[in-house]
Amino acid sequence: MTGRVEDRREEWEGPVPVPTGATVPFWAGTLEGELRYQECECGHRQLYPRAVCTACGAEDPPFEASEGVGTIYTYTVCHVPGEPGFGDRVPYVVGAIDLAEGPRLLTLLDADPDDLEIGTAVGVTFWQVSEKAAIPVFVPE
Amino acid sequence: MLVSEEKAAELGVPEIAVAGVASTSTHRQDISEMPDMTTTGAAVTGPKAFDQAGITHDDVDVAEIYDSFTYTALVTLEDLGFCEKGEGGEFVSGGTTAPGGELPMNTQGGGLSYCHPGHFGVFVLIEAARQLRGDYEGDRQVADAEVAVAHGTGGLLSSSSTVVLRRES
Numbered sequence: 001m002t003g004r005v006e007d008r009r010e011e012w013e014g015p016v017p018v019p020t021g022a023t024v025p026f027w028a029g030t031l032e033g034e035l036r037y038q039e040c041e042c043g044h045r046q047l048y049p050r051a052v053c054t055a056c057g058a059e060d061p062p063f064e065a066s067e068g069v070g071t072i073y074t075y076t077v078c079h080v081p082g083e084p085g086f087g088d089r090v091p092y093v094v095g096a097i098d099l100a101e102g103p104r105l106l107t108l109l110d111a112d113p114d115d116l117e118i119g120t121a122v123g124v125t126f127w128q129v130s131e132k133a134a135i136p137v138f139v140p141e
Numbered sequence: 142m143l144v145s146e147e148k149a150a151e152l153g154v155p156e157i158a159v160a161g162v163a164s165t166s167t168h169r170q171d172i173s174e175m176p177d178m179t180t181t182g183a184a185v186t187g188p189k190a191f192d193q194a195g196i197t198h199d200d201v202d203v204a205e206i207y208d209s210f211t212y213t214a215l216v217t218l219e220d221l222g223f224c225e226k227g228e229g230g231e232f233v234s235g236g237t238t239a240p241g242g243e244l245p246m247n248t249q250g251g252g253l254s255y256c257h258p259g260h261f262g263v264f265v266l267i268e269a270a271r272q273l274r275g276d277y278e279g280d281r282q283v284a285d286a287e288v289a290v291a292h293g294t295g296g297l298l299s300s301s302s303t304v305v306l307r308r309e310s
């Protein structure tokens with residue numbers, strides 16, 4: 001499954017990711033609406049992307065495409081912005097999403113907090129914020 | 142200052158022994174990696190340090206617990222076994238951890254009320270040692286404190302250390 005990529009370059013005032021090293025394939029995927037995680041030969045799956053497998057230490061674990069669906073492990077409603085560029089967005093929701101493939105991703109949840117519960121099924125969508133990156137954002141399915 | 146028993150005797154200062162120490166790391170530097178957001182490494186280090194010191198919870202006269210957030214204080218009390226999981230809030234209500242309470246805690250005010258420069262761990266150790274030396278006047282001093290527990294939490298709730306201190310002289 002690929003998520004929709006919405007162009008938010010003009011309105012986005014939050015931090016802009018700068019792809020480097022192990023994150024380059026991840027951000028390249030986001031521009032295509034694909035959420036990628038790493039799956040090491042040892043079987044360990046991880047996200048965010050890192051230069052080594054956090055289980056066995058192998059270098060450059062390869063990327064796989066996630067289905068982009070998961071459930072809310074937990075979430076919080078932010079009334080005080082953690083970043084200056086988020087000021088206009090309050091209250092906004094940050095959640096930890098358990099992807100169907102296993103890794104847990106900390107992400108924005110674009111939803112009314114009243115519509116969310118722990119365990120709610122969510123799917124990924126992307127907000128393109130630069131030429132090089134689109135931010136994965138989750139919405140209730 | 143950590144010195145040998147001989148040096149402490151020579152200096153003529155109150156002797157505070159490091160009776161138990163345990164440290165662990167549960168995940169790396171990202172909160173999304175925390176295996177269970179309601180359990181910290183204190184659940185591992187608490188029992189180990191208590192066991193090494195040969196103490197039970199009833200022996201603890203004062204607790205100095207890293208409180209980077211209110212949540213940190215509550216979850217650590219639970220993980221160290223001072224109360225059941227999920228009962229931290231109830232435990233600290235009603236003065237249990239206040240001066241004169243059953244378990245005076247964070248007697249310097251804690252990171253939330255005193256100072257939280259980031260690396261607060263050394264402050265919990267200093268306060269625990271000073272309580273056992275009886276350095277203070279008034280309510281801050283826990284009367285006849287013999288056993289203190291200091292607990293530090295670092296990283297992004299990913300590193301935990303428990304130290305049991307005991308007054309020897």
